[in-house]
Structures are given as structure tokens and as C-alpha cells.
Amino acid sequence: MSVNRNQRVDLEVVANLIPSQSRVLDVGSGDGSLLELLQDTKQVDGRGLELSQRGVNECVARGLSVIQGDADKDLEFYPDKGFDFVVLSQTLQATRNPKLVLDELLRIGNRAIVSFPNFGHWRVRLSLFVNGRMPVTQDLPYSWYDTPNIHFCTIRDFVNLCDELGATVEKATALDANGQKIGLSMPWWFWNFFGQQAVFLLRR
Amino acid sequence: MAALRAGKTNNEADQPSSPVLRFGHDKPLKLDAGTLLSPFQIAYQTYGTLNDARSNAILVCHALTGDQHVASTNPVTGKPGWWEVLIGPGKIIDTNRFFVICSNVIGGCLGSTGPASTDPATGKPYGLDLPIITIRDMVRAQQMLIDHFGIEKLFCVLGGSMGGMQVLEWASSYPERVFSALPIATGARHSSQNIAFHEVGRQAVMADPDWHGGKYFEHGKRPEKGLAVARMAAHITYLSEAALHRKFGRNLQDREALTFGFDADFQIESYLRHQGMTFVDRFDANSYLYMTRSMDYFDLAADHGGRLADAFAGTKTRFCLVSFTSDWLFPTEESRSIVHALNAAGASVSFVEIETDRGHDAFLLDEPELFAAINGFIGSAARARGLSA
Numbered sequence: 001m002s003v004n005r006n007q008r009v010d011l012e013v014v015a016n017l018i019p020s021q022s023r024v025l026d027v028g029s030g031d032g033s034l035l036e037l038l039q040d041t042k043q044v045d046g047r048g049l050e051l052s053q054r055g056v057n058e059c060v061a062r063g064l065s066v067i068q069g070d071a072d073k074d075l076e077f078y079p080d081k082g083f084d085f086v087v088l089s090q091t092l093q094a095t096r097n098p099k100l101v102l103d104e105l106l107r108i109g110n111r112a113i114v115s116f117p118n119f120g121h122w123r124v125r126l127s128l129f130v131n132g133r134m135p136v137t138q139d140l141p142y143s144w145y146d147t148p149n150i151h152f153c154t155i156r157d158f159v160n161l162c163d164e165l166g167a168t169v170e171k172a173t174a175l176d177a178n179g180q181k182i183g184l185s186m187p188w189w190f191w192n193f194f195g196q197q198a199v200f201l202l203r204r
Numbered sequence: 205m206a207a208l209r210a211g212k213t214n215n216e217a218d219q220p221s222s223p224v225l226r227f228g229h230d231k232p233l234k235l236d237a238g239t240l241l242s243p244f245q246i247a248y249q250t251y252g253t254l255n256d257a258r259s260n261a262i263l264v265c266h267a268l269t270g271d272q273h274v275a276s277t278n279p280v281t282g283k284p285g286w287w288e289v290l291i292g293p294g295k296i297i298d299t300n301r302f303f304v305i306c307s308n309v310i311g312g313c314l315g316s317t318g319p320a321s322t323d324p325a326t327g328k329p330y331g332l333d334l335p336i337i338t339i340r341d342m343v344r345a346q347q348m349l350i351d352h353f354g355i356e357k358l359f360c361v362l363g364g365s366m367g368g369m370q371v372l373e374w375a376s377s378y379p380e381r382v383f384s385a386l387p388i389a390t391g392a393r394h395s396s397q398n399i400a401f402h403e404v405g406r407q408a409v410m411a412d413p414d415w416h417g418g419k420y421f422e423h424g425k426r427p428e429k430g431l432a433v434a435r436m437a438a439h440i441t442y443l444s445e446a447a448l449h450r451k452f453g454r455n456l457q458d459r460e461a462l463t464f465g466f467d468a469d470f471q472i473e474s475y476l477r478h479q480g481m482t483f484v485d486r487f488d489a490n491s492y493l494y495m496t497r498s499m500d501y502f503d504l505a506a507d508h509g510g511r512l513a514d515a516f517a518g519t520k521t522r523f524c525l526v527s528f529t530s531d532w533l534f535p536t537e538e539s540r541s542i543v544h545a546l547n548a549a550g551a552s553v554s555f556v557e558i559e560t561d562r563g564h565d566a567f568l569l570d571e572p573e574l575f576a577a578i579n580g581f582i583g584s585a586a587r588a589r590g591l592s593a
Contacts, residue, residue, distance in 0.1 A: 059554075060556050067547075068556075079550055
């Protein structure tokens with residue numbers, strides 16, 4: 001639950017990457033929106049891992065299969081390739097060790113789907129450049145001292161991390177401020193500048 | 205109340221007020237202790253109707269001092285069933301929809317074969333001649349009861365505390381017979397601290413001269429004082445410091461000042477004495493020894509080469525675990541380790557920790573968040589099982 005949930009335009013993009021009847025683990029499943037969407041539209045066998053106990057209890061009360069746990073600590077308990085897809089949506093930047101978490105996602109899932117807010121977006125850059133203060137935008141509403149988002153990265157940073165971990169990017173999508181997909185033909189620098197959010201489909 | 209009074213044998217033990225299923229010498233119960241129990245009997249209650257497909261059965265497993273009277277008046281105490289807040293017509297576990305079965309465990313004292321039952325070989329109560337009973341033995345007997353109903357797969361097995369241990373044992377021993385499992389406030393093994401508390405209770409019973417080495421019925425006595433002390437000590441572990449303080453504080457019992465004596469000056473003392481006294485009216489002392497021992501011996505990982513995940517290898521059962529923040533008898537960590545094992549086994553698992561100051565006993569109380577979790581879990585499992593609402 002690290003970004004404004006009303007703006008979860010990325011959910012649809014994530015859902016479109018997942019075929020029907022897949023086995024899916026949603027890490028940082030929040031209020032269960034994605035799991036519910038996947039269950040209703042794709043009949044997936046879905047599980048969730050969520051840090052907030054309140055979120056978990058609400059999910060279970062709605063019949064979703066969710067446990068309380070920490071992406072930084074609890075992924076080690078899952079077996080290798082136990083899921084077709086492991087999703088980490090809008091949570092990477094809130095983990096203590098994003099590299100380890102990403103590594104675990106690639107171990108547990110045949111595919112990993114990662115979505116995150118792009119810290120290279122022009123609004124963020126402008127805010128820091130003009131105001132000289134840590135950016136607070138509609139998408140990233142926290143102040144530096146109370147933000148759960150401790151490890152921001154840009155799209156380019158993320159691509160580098162994938163290289164380092166030997167992960168192949170099978171598909172990548174950047175969404176602009178209006179939730180519109182940015183054209184595939186655009187170069188990385190363009191995505192990194194205009195993409196407010198990014199969704200990556202990875203495998204190793 | 206009169207059923208267990210001193211000088212009488214326990215009528216409910218041999219001739220329970222509930223239905224009872226008797227197994228003859230042709231169908232012995234194989235015990236972990238290495239012997240066969242035969243003949244033996246299981247006393248049970250059912251609520252609701254088994255559907256034609258026999259797919260709507262829910263087995264409720266009771267805790268240490270519980271019994272089969274889960275959703276109807278207890279014949280010994282005259283009180284409502286111990287889980288009537290949860291189970292009944294129109295309740296969260298709706299008996300208009302589900303067929304609910306609850307049986308007295310083997311080793312118990314309300315109609316299933318236990319130490320208070322008459323040993324057919326001697327015509328006297330078994331006492332300590334009954335072999336030690338394990339959680340797995342209890343489940344093995346329940347399985348024979350389920351067979352009797354012609355139920356191949358239970359829709360759900362649920363229970364708290366010792367009942368939760370039985371749920372875990374069911375899911376591990378008979379995974380193909382358990383569609384969903386709901387272990388509450390429990391653990392995959394009894395901790396050293398828990399064994400310690402049980403040992404205090406057992407020693408209190410055995411230290412009572414009226415215990416007579418377990419043969420108290422033959423002496424026309426019952427170790428009421430010892431059993432009451434055991435219950436008092438155990439009862440503290442079912443509550444939490446915060447709940448005790450909230451309920452009783454240092455309040456005095458019906459008096460203005462301390463009496464400078466050993467009367468029950470404090471409300472908490474009076475409360476515990478009452479708990480102890482009412483308990484001996486409804487429970488058999490030897491049965492208490494057997495029940496506590498069964499929990500002490502429970503260690504599901506040890507039964508599977510030390511690796512808990514192996515107890516659930518390949519399971520298709522849907523699990524939901526529940527713990528309570530103030531439960532220090534079965535703290536959340538116990539449930540979490542089961543969750544991790546289930547994750548490792550690739551099982552479908554939900555896990556809810558509920559914030560409450562009511563301690564271990566919270567599972568028996570009106571806890572809205574507990575009910576919401578059970579409702580959500582049962583509802584989605586029922587959809588997956590194709591049971592209509």
C-alpha cells in the first residue's frame with residue numbers, strides 16, 4: 001500500500017500479461033484488488049502476501065487466499081518455480097533489499113511481473129530541479145520523512161538491475177500521467193522521461 | 205451437575221446423552237502407543253443435513269476440555285454449546301447449509317472411550333490402564349466415524365487449540381479427505397512452556413490423596429481439589445495479562461479492605477476458585493491427564509523427519525490459519541511457522557492474526573474479525589467446492 005490506490009492504472013496492464021488459470025503469487029497484495037481482478041477475469045489460482053495485517057484480514061474476509069508477511073523476509077519460504085507468475089506491483093520501492101527481492105521473484109516464478117513508479121519522470125525531475133526539495137506528486141504523495149518508499153529507482157536503473165541479475169525483459173510497458181501506454185517504438189530515454197509508471201515482464 | 209459427583213462413576217462416559225457409535229472387536233482402534241483399543245466407542249453430535257453428494261460436511265474438533273456438544277445444550281452443565289456463537293442455523297457456520305459433526309475425542313469423558321469408561325475386561329473404569337492417547341489416535345477414530353457417515357471428503361475440518369492440532373493432523377494424515385482446513389490458535393507442536401504448564405496441572409491432580417493412583421472411582425472419591433488447582437493454573441494461560449487487569453485489576457471481592465488472611469480477598473482469586481470448582485463438576489481428572497498428554501506428545505514435524513513442510517507435501521487442501529495477538533499459549537509465531545511450511549509445500553493458505561487482548565480463549569468468544577475471516581474463507585471454499593449458497 002505504498003502509493004495511492006485510486007491510481008492503480010497499472011493493474012489492468014498487469015492483468016493483461018497473465019493468461020487464464022495461471023498460478024499467481026501477488027507480493028504486496030494490498031487490499032486484494034489485483035487478486036480479485038485476476039480471479040474474476042482470469043480464474044487464476046491466486047495467493048497474496050501482504051505486510052499490513054489489516055489488508056490481509058480484509059482480503060481473507062473477502063475470500064482471497066492471503067497471508068501476512070514481509071517481501072524482504074518471507075519469500076525464502078516459497079519453493080523454486082512454485083508459481084507461473086509472481087507479481088510485485090508498486091512495492092519494489094518500499095522493500096529494504098530490492099535486489100534480493102527481485103532475485104527471489106525470479107526464483108519463485110517462471111515469470112515475474114514488476115510495476116513501479118518511475119522516479120525519472122519529468123515531473124519528479126522538475127520538482128527537484130526547480131524547488132530543490134524531495135518531490136511530492138499526486139502519485140507519490142509522501143514527504144521524505146514519512147514515506148514507506150525507501151528505494152526509488154528510474155526505469156533505466158531498473159533495466160540495469162535486471163541485467164545484473166541475469167533477467168530477460170520479455171515485455172515492458174510505460175504509462176504516462178494519464179495511464180496511457182507510451183508507444184513501443186520510443187527509445188528508453190523517452191520512456192524514462194515521460195513514463196510515470198512502468199510494468200516489466202521478466203524471466204530468467 | 206450430578207453426573208460426575210463423588211462416589212458415582214461417570215454415566216456420560218458409558219451411556220452418553222448424545223448419539224454414540226460402538227466398534228466391536230472386529231474394528232479395533234490402532235493406537236500410536238502400539239496397542240489396539242477394542243471395543244471402543246465414539247460419542248458425537250450432528251447438526252443440519254448431509255446433502256446427497258455428501259459434500260457439505262464440516263467436522264469440528266474440540267479443545268482440551270471441550271466435548272461434542274458444540275452447538276446444543278450441554279447435558280452436564282446445562283449451558284449452551286461451546287461454539288454456539290459461531291455454529292447454528294443462520295450463523296457463520298450455517299447448519300441450514302452444512303452438516304456439522306462434532307465428536308468427543310478418544311480419551312475424553314463425555315461418551316467416547318476414555319479413562320472414565322468401563323473397561324470390559326474388568327468391569328471397572330480404565331483409569332490409568334488406558335494406553336496413552338495421541339492426537340493422531342483421536343483423528344484415526346474420527347476418520348472411522350466419518351466412514352460410518354459414508355463421507356469421502358470433508359468440506360472443512362476446523363478447531364482451536366487442541367482442536368487445531370487435530371485439524372493439522374487430519375490435513376497431514378488424510379489430505380485427500382480434507383477439502384479445507386481451519387486451524388485456529390494452535391501449533392504444530394507443543395512448546396516446552398506449554399508442556400511445563402501441563403505438568404504442573406498433572407502433578408496437582410496426582411498430589412491429591414483422593415486421586416488414589418487413578419483408581420478414585422473404586423474408592424468412591426474424586427481428586428476435586430487437585431483438578432481444581434490444575435484448572436486454575438491452566439485458566440490463567442488462556443487469558444492475557446491485559447485482559448485480567450481490565451476485568452479484575454486489584455479489585456477486592458465483596459469487602460472494603462484486605463483481611464490479612466488467605467481468604468479470596470481479590471476478585472481474581474475468587475474468579476479462579478470458581479473456575480476450578482465448576483470445572484471438577486464437569487470433567488474427569490484422569491481424562492484431564494490423558495488430554496494434556498496428547499497435546500504434549502504432538503509434534504507434526506517430528507513425525508515427518510523434522511521438516512514440517514513434508515507433513516503437507518503435495519497437499520491440495522485449502523488452509524486458513526488464525527492467531528490472536530495476546531495469545532501467549534500459542535503465539536502468532538507458532539501459526540506463522542505452519543504458514544511457512546505450507547508455503548514451502550506450495551499449499552493454498554490464508555493467515556490472519558487478530559488484534560485482541562482476550563488471549564488464547566479469544567477463539568471461543570464473539571470476535572467479529574475472527575468471524576469475518578471464517579466467513580470469507582468458508583464462503584470461497586464453498587464456491588470452489590460447488591456448494592450452493
